[in-house]
Structure formats: C-alpha cells, structure tokens
Amino acid sequence: MSDPANPQAAPGTLAELLVHVGRSxxxxxxxxxxxxxxxxxxLRFFARAIRASRTPSAFASFQATTRGTASQTIKTLEARGLxxxxxxxxxxxxxxxxxxxxxxxxxxxDPLRHLMAAIAHLPEADRAALARILPDLSAQIAxxxxxxxxxxxxxxxxxxxxxGGGYCACVAQSLAPFEIGQLCTRFSPRAAAE
Amino acid sequence: MSDPANPQAAPGTLAELLVHVGRSxxxxxxxxxxxxxxxxxxLRFFARAIRASRTPSAFASFQATTRGTASQTIKTLEARGLxxxxxxxxxxxxxxxxxxxxxxxxxxxDPLRHLMAAIAHLPEADRAALARILPDLSAQIAxxxxxxxxxxxxxxxxxxxxxGGGYCACVAQSLAPFEIGQLCTRFSPRAAAE
DNA sequence: CGATATGATTTCGACTCGAAACTATATGGT
DNA sequence: ACCATATAGTTTCGAGTCGAAATCATATCG
Numbered sequence: 001m002s003d004p005a006n007p008q009a010a011p012g013t014l015a016e017l018l019v020h021v022g023r024s025x026x027x028x029x030x031x032x033x034x035x036x037x038x039x040x041x042x043l044r045f046f047a048r049a050i051r052a053s054r055t056p057s058a059f060a061s062f063q064a065t066t067r068g069t070a071s072q073t074i075k076t077l078e079a080r081g082l083x084x085x086x087x088x089x090x091x092x093x094x095x096x097x098x099x100x101x102x103x104x105x106x107x108x109x110d111p112l113r114h115l116m117a118a119i120a121h122l123p124e125a126d127r128a129a130l131a132r133i134l135p136d137l138s139a140q141i142a143x144x145x146x147x148x149x150x151x152x153x154x155x156x157x158x159x160x161x162x163x164g165g166g167y168c169a170c171v172a173q174s175l176a177p178f179e180i181g182q183l184c185t186r187f188s189p190r191a192a193a194e
Numbered sequence: 195m196s197d198p199a200n201p202q203a204a205p206g207t208l209a210e211l212l213v214h215v216g217r218s219x220x221x222x223x224x225x226x227x228x229x230x231x232x233x234x235x236x237l238r239f240f241a242r243a244i245r246a247s248r249t250p251s252a253f254a255s256f257q258a259t260t261r262g263t264a265s266q267t268i269k270t271l272e273a274r275g276l277x278x279x280x281x282x283x284x285x286x287x288x289x290x291x292x293x294x295x296x297x298x299x300x301x302x303x304d305p306l307r308h309l310m311a312a313i314a315h316l317p318e319a320d321r322a323a324l325a326r327i328l329p330d331l332s333a334q335i336a337x338x339x340x341x342x343x344x345x346x347x348x349x350x351x352x353x354x355x356x357x358g359g360g361y362c363a364c365v366a367q368s369l370a371p372f373e374i375g376q377l378c379t380r381f382s383p384r385a386a387a388e
Numbered sequence: 389c390g391a392t393a394t395g396a397t398t399t400c401g402a403c404t405c406g407a408a409a410c411t412a413t414a415t416g417g418t
Numbered sequence: 419a420c421c422a423t424a425t426a427g428t429t430t431c432g433a434g435t436c437g438a439a440a441t442c443a444t445a446t447c448g
Contacts, residue, residue, distance in 0.1 A: 011313040014321065015219065015306050016238060017328045018313075020344070022216025023235075024335050025209065027258050036405085036434060041217075044210060057395060064221050069436050071397055076434080093395040093444045112209050118334035119212075120205040122327065127208065129323040133316065134211045140312035141218050150214070230403060230436085251426060263405050265428055270403080287413045287426040 025115035038063070038073045040110060043082060047099045047107060050153060050182040054096050058185040062150050082106055139189060151187035154180035158188060219309035232257070232267045234304060237276060241293045241301060244347060244376040248290050252379040256344050276300055333383060345381035348374035352382060 026037050035043065045062055046054050053062075060070035074097060077083045082103035088094035099107075119127060135151070142149040153159050153166070159180070160167050166180055220231050229237065239256055240248050247256075254264035268291060271277045276297035282288035293301075313321060329345070336343040347353050347360070354361050359371050 011310040011321070012306075014313050014324050014328065015309040016242070017332065018212070018309070018324070019216040019219060019235075019306065021328055021332050021335065022213040024258055024332070024339075025213055027339065038435060041213075048210070055395080056397090064218055065435090066437055067396065068398075068438080072435075075397090088395095091395080091445075093442095095396075112206075112213065114335050114338045115209040115212065115331065116205040117338070118331045119208050121334065122330070126323065126327050127205070129320065130208050130212070130327065133320050133324065134208065134215055136316070137309065137312045138211065138215050138218070140315065141215065141308050144308045144311070145218075145221065232404060249426080250428090259404090260406055261427065262407080262429075266404075269428090282426095285414075285426080289427075 021115070025112055027111060034109075034111075035077075035106070038069075039077055040112070042070075042073050042077055043099065043103055043107060044110065044112070045183065046083060046097050047103070048183050050184050051096070053183060053185045054098065055094055056097075061185045062183070064145075077103075149187050149189065150183060150185055151189065152180065153182055153184050153187075155189070156184060156187050158186070215309070219306055221305060228303075228305075229271075229300070232263075233271055234306070236264075236267050236271055237293065237297055237301060238304070238306070239377065240277060240291050241297070242377050244373055244378050245290070247377060247379045248292065249288060250291075255379045256377070258339075271297075343381050343383065344377060344379055345383065346374065347376055347378050347381075349383070350378060350381050352380070 026040065041063065042059055045059050049058065049062075052058075056070045056074055057067055059074065060067045063070060074083060078085055078097070080102075082100055083097045084100050086096045086098060088096055119130070122130075135155075139149055166177075220234065235257065236253055239253050243252065243256075246252075250264045250268055251261055253268065254261045257264060268277060272279055272291070274296075276294055277291045278294050280290045280292060282290055313324070316324075329349075333343055353374070360374055
C-alpha cells in the first residue's frame with residue numbers, strides 16, 4: 001500500500017502530519033486579546049456561513065459537537081461583542097448570529113493567516129491539488145462517521161445557477177452571487193456523489 | 195492571487211478546510227474507553243518519537259504548548275496504564291515514557307484511522323502531492339511563529355546514512371534502520387534550509 | 389388537541405490550556 | 419568547592435472546552 005522506502009508517504013504519517021499542520025496553524029502568537037480555538041472557529045464560521053446556517057445548531061453540526069457546547073462558545077463571543085444575536089422572524093425557537101464590526105476587526109488577526117500565507121505561497125498546481133484532495137478527504141471522513149457534510153452552495157446539489165446568481169432548492173431562496181461561496185450545513189454534494 | 199471564478203481554491207478557503215479536516219479526523223465515533231484529543235496526540239507521539247524525544251519537554255515542544263500542560267496530559271495516560279515512566283540514567287532530572295502493551299492496543303482504535311483510510315484510498319499521485327505539500331506547510335508555519343520544527347530523522351540535517359542504519363550528530367548516537375522514520379523534536383531540515 | 393420533534397440553553401464533571409510558582413538536578417564561572 | 423543560573427519536570431489556579439443529561443419554548447404531525 002505504501003512504499004517502504006519512503007515512509008514519509010505512508011497514510012499514517014500523512015494523517016498525523018495533516019492533523020499537526022491543522023493544529024499548529026491555530027496556535028496564537030501573542031496577540032493581545034486573543035480567542036480560543038473554538039472561539040476562532042465559531043467566529044470564522046459565522047463570517048463565512050450563509051444566512052440560513054448562522055445558527056447555534058448549524059455551528060454545532062459544523063464542529064461535530066453538541067448544541068450545548070456550541071451555545072457556550074457563542075455566548076462568550078456574544079459577551080465580547082463579536083457576535084450579535086437576532087431572533088428569527090419565521091421560527092420563534094431559532095436565533096441567528098451576525099458578526100459585528102468588532103468581530104470583523106478581530107478576524108484581521110486570525111492566527112490562521114499564517115497558514116493562509118503558506119498556502120498562498122504554494123505553486124498553483126499544489127494549490128489546485130489541495131482544492132481537489134481536501135474536499136474529498138472531508139467527505140470521506142464525514143461519510144465514515146455518519147456526520148453531516150459541510151460545503152459551499154456553489155457545489156451543492158440543491159443549487160441551480162441562474163443569471164447573475166442562483167437558487168437554492170433546499171431553503172427555497174435565491175442566492176446572490178457573493179453567497180455561492182458561503183458555507184452551508186445542509187450541503188449535499190453534487191454530481192459525483194456515489 | 196486566487197481565481198475569483200473558483201473560490202474553492204482561495205488560500206483562506208483551503209486553510210479553513212485543512213483545519214476542518216484535521217479537526218474532524220480527531221473526533222471519536224463512540225468507542226468505549228476513549229481518550230481526549232490531547233491524549234491521543236500524546237499517545238501517538240510517544241509511539242512514533244525516537245527515544246531521545248520521548249520526554250515531557252519534547253512532547254510539549256511538539257504540541258506547541260507548555261511543559262505544565264504536557265505534564266498533565268501525560269499524567270493521565272500514565273494513570274491509565276498506557277504509558278510507563280522511566281528515569282533517565284544519565285540525567286537525574288529527566289524522565290522518559292514508553293507506550294505500554296495496553297497503549298499499543300489502544301492505538302488500534304485510534305480515531306485517526308478514518309483519515310488514514312481516506313488517505314490510503316487517494317490516487318498515488320495525490321498522496322505524493324500531500325507528502326510534498328504538508329511538510330512544506332508545516333515548515334513555513336513553524337518558521338513564521340518561531341516554533342521548533344518537527345521531523346523524522348531520515349530527513350534531518352543531523353543525520354548521516356551509514357550501512358544499514360545511520361548516525362545522528364545531534365544526540366551522538368547511531369540509529370537503527372527502524373528509527374530513521376521516527377519523530378525528533380530537535381529536527382533541523384536538510385538541504386533546502388535557507 | 390395531544391404527542392412528539394426540534395432549537396436553544398443550563399448545569400455538571402472531567403479535561404485542556406497558559407501562566408506562574410516551585411522542586412530538583414546540571415552546568416558554568418570564579 | 420561554591421554560588422549563580424539554566425534546565426527538566428511538577429503543581430496550582432482560573433478560564434474555557436467538551437459531552438451528557440435535564441430543562442424550556444415553539445413547531446409540527448396525526
């Protein structure tokens with residue numbers, strides 16, 4: 001399965017390395033008012049998720065954690081003024097969170113920028129390879145664990161392109177162009193979904 | 195820098211996706227006596243590190259955390275009988291940990307096996323791409339943060355190949371063939387180290 | 389209208405994490 | 419030999435994560 005002469009390419013080695021890179025990318029480097037891992041992830045999620053997915057439940061699903069834990073994390077971000085709570089008009093149980101101006105400012109210091117920069121410095125072909133490989137791995141893991149998959153609307157089976165935007169059959173809403181790259185936790189992979 | 199028509203390949207998107215894959219790979223799937231993230235990482239580290247690096251300090255460096263935190267994590271693994279403590283003969287301050295038989299057995303249920311399987315299913319070319327890209331990203335991040343780099347002895351600048359084994363100039367010891375794929379926290383990248 | 393499902397929150401105990409204080413052993417300079 | 423300093427490891431503290439279970443409120447289905 002793997003070349004014994006090249007243990008660096010063994011699946012186990014690569015898996016550990018991938019986790020290691022992901023983990024070390026989140027480490028902070030001494031910013032003043034820094035956040036925890038979970039808080040950064042939540043802030044990033046709410047900044048990138050489509051409106052229908054900006055809820056505690058959707059974030060819990062994204063993080064593969066419980067709603068209780070997600071609620072805690074969100075609560076501290078709200079207390080810090082980085083997220084703003086809004087009630088849903090259509091469903092009295094549901095709430096929605098928006099990243100505030102302070103939250104946007106905080107994201108400027110996202111520790112992930114180091115990994116972003118490293119990826120930006122990769123040759124174009126390598127970046128393309130990652131863009132092909134990572135969603136595949138994500139899907140396989142989600143499948144193996146029965147977890148919900150996460151993806152962007154533009155790649156979703158519920159999406160139909162229309163002139164200068166699109167339509168999501170899942171939430172029955174049309175999408176603005178800027179929305180087709182946003183995260184959705186009701187994602188269903190298009191096409192090559194076996 | 196990134197193709198606006200393909201937001202999936204943007205460095206930010208890829209960075210988040212990489213972290214997401216790394217994170218979800220660590221999630222457990224309901225094994226009975228499961229460990230926490232940090233505990234799995236520690237167990238894996240002590241199973242894969244070269245003898246000289248099987249210490250609390252080396253693990254702390256690997257995890258980019260404090261020695262205090264590392265000490266705690268190790269303590270619980272020791273209490274569970276998964277690691278065994280041994281005093282160093284040469285240095286009265288230092289201790290070394292070995293994975294016990296029970297620890298090896300526990301590693302059979304490592305949640306990372308899902309990611310390993312997913313990587314094993316990748317086409318050979320994609321696996322090779324990861325083997326090229328991930329160490330590069332790891333090194334860039336470590337460099338940008340002034341953190342110690344981690345690597346395997348076979349790729350280390352301190353290593354000289356010799357008949358059927360090798361020699362590490364850093365710890366001044368010869369290495370058995372099985373050791374050249376092990377982790378070392380005194381790693382110094384060979385060759386292309388600018 | 390009642391049973392049940394769903395969205396969200398709270399509480400609890402075990403654990404992580406960083407920082408700081410602390411113990412013990414090495415090492416270096418005088 | 420002696421003292422200062424560095425290093426390896428542990429302990430303690432407070433804030434936070436995490437999963438599980440209990441609790442509320444609102445939807446939805448029969």
